[in-house]
Structure formats: structure tokens, C-alpha cells
Amino acid sequence: MRIIVADCSAEYTGRLQATLPMARRVLLIKADNSLLIFSELGSYKPLNWMASPCTITDITPDYADDDPATEVPQKVIRATATKSTDILEVTLQHIYSDETYDLGEDPGLIKDGVEDHLQRYLAEQIERIGEGATLVRREYPTAIGPVDIMAIDGSGVHVAIEIKRHGGIDGVEQLTRYCELLNRDPLLAPVRGIFAAQTITPQARTLAMDRGFECLLLDYDEMRGVEDDSLRLF
Known part of the structure; x- marks a missing residue:
């Protein structure tokens, strides 16, 4: 499980169009490459997500030829769906934490x-x-x-x-x-x-x-x- 805390914005394109403006959020990237974006407020439902199967790509922006006064994002994470043209692209302007944890095998929910x-x-x-x-x-x-x-x-x-x-x-x-x-x-x-x-x-x-x-x-x-x-x- 990869957990990222960052100031970020997000764009979802494909079957639907959705935008998240810049704010501090938590990103979860699971072992199956599912990407989920959470905020501090609200319920436990993510603000946006890309479900598996999908491909996660880390992009380090290179704006060497652009205006040096322009603030360059630290990273862009792109999740591309395998079975459709859907893309969720998250721009990380400032990363506070980027950690990966091995949670091991989960025994699953034991129900009543x-x-x-x-x-x-x-x-x-x-x-x-x-x-x-x-x-x-x-x-x-x-x-x-x-x-x-x-x-x-x-x-x-x-x-x-x-x-x-x-x-x-x-x-x-x-x-x-x-x-x-x-x-x-x-x-x-x-x-x-x-x-x-x-x-x-x-x-x-x-x-x-x-x-x-x-x-x-x-x-x-x-x-x-x-x-x-x-x-x-x-």
C-alpha cells in the first residue's frame, strides 16, 4: 500500500469528466494499482478513484523551457484504465509524505x-x-x-x-x-x-x-x- 499526502489537483477523463481543484489530500495506491483520493472531511467514500485493472505511471515534470517563474509540480501520477479510455491524472504540487507499506496477506472480514x-x-x-x-x-x-x-x-x-x-x-x-x-x-x-x-x-x-x-x-x-x-x- 502506497500512501501519499500532498497538495494536489486531479482530472478524470473518459466516460465522465470530473475535476478536483488544488487542495491537501491523501492518495492510496493499492497493490492491484487501484488509486483512491481522499479528503479530510466527508465520509469514507473517496472523492475520486480509478479501480483495477489499471496502470499507474509516475511522471516527473520537466519544464526547463518554460517560464522559470512558473511553479513546477513535484510529480504527476497517471492511472490509465485497462478496459476503457478512462484516465485519472493527479498533479502533486507539494508532497508531504510518500510511503509504501507491505500490509501482508489480509484474512478478510470475519462477519457475524x-x-x-x-x-x-x-x-x-x-x-x-x-x-x-x-x-x-x-x-x-x-x-x-x-x-x-x-x-x-x-x-x-x-x-x-x-x-x-x-x-x-x-x-x-x-x-x-x-x-x-x-x-x-x-x-x-x-x-x-x-x-x-x-x-x-x-x-x-x-x-x-x-x-x-x-x-x-x-x-x-x-x-x-x-x-x-x-x-x-x-
Whole structure:
């Protein structure tokens, strides 16, 4: 993991155009070459990013023939997407820190037992999201964390599924971030979202519907094959 603290500006070109003016920010460059730009304020969502697969190029500007009074950036970092023409170019005017750390192998997120079981059961019973659905994989990797389940519905559309025991607004926001990122990949888009949980708060359901997501209630006992014995005498 490479961590850079610098005064920087950024330009994203390609399928979309976006500009970040000069400010002090943190850049994370992961082992897979994903580049993420963060600011001090706001949530943990990056201001802009280039997801893997991409190529990172360090450029040392050379303005020897230009006006010597012009301030020369210390470095330009260019991230070029492999599967599209997208380019994220970050101009580092002043670098305060540029360090690389070997984080080693990560064991991954250890989830609550019930939540992990819900994910496994739904992956095994993926037809619960609709007839003809097929599983792509559990823990589908993205630059901002793994999607619980990625599937393809009966119409051939990719589906990102976020699973919680108790579904609240935070879970809907998490699914929103995944879908926004995944829909930038032309090989996946369009990607729709399903918010699945044992219980879903009214506020989360309203927000999910507003974002165009489907809500799916999961019956843990029924999914793991526990019979209903409420009418039995023995």
C-alpha cells in the first residue's frame, strides 16, 4: 500500500469528466494499482478513484523551457484504465509524505455468524432473487470492498446483493457505493442492487426504493431448512 499526502489537483477523463481543484489530500495506491483520493472531511467514500485493472505511471515534470517563474509540480501520477479510455491524472504540487507499506496477506472480514450464514444460504439458493438467476460469486471484489453476492438475473443483468441481519440506512448507503462503482465498468453495467436482510427498517426500505433497489426479506430458519413445529404436540 502506497500512501501519499500532498497538495494536489486531479482530472478524470473518459466516460465522465470530473475535476478536483488544488487542495491537501491523501492518495492510496493499492497493490492491484487501484488509486483512491481522499479528503479530510466527508465520509469514507473517496472523492475520486480509478479501480483495477489499471496502470499507474509516475511522471516527473520537466519544464526547463518554460517560464522559470512558473511553479513546477513535484510529480504527476497517471492511472490509465485497462478496459476503457478512462484516465485519472493527479498533479502533486507539494508532497508531504510518500510511503509504501507491505500490509501482508489480509484474512478478510470475519462477519457475524448469522450474517455469514445468510450469505452462504442465499448464494446456494440464488433463485430467491428471481427465476433463472445464477450466482457469479460470493465476496465479489471491488476497490472499496467486497460485495456480499454478485449474481446475474434471469434477464442477464448483473445484480449486486448487500446482506445484513438488521437492514438500516447504512446498509443501503453501502450498496449505493458498490452499485455506483460497478456501473462504471462497461463489462458489468447495468448493475442493479438488492438489499437483503432479516429485518429492514421503514427508513431503509424507503431509501432503498428511492435508489431503485429491491428489498428482500430473508427467513433464516426457513433458508437453513428448519421445519416449523409450532403446531406440533411433540
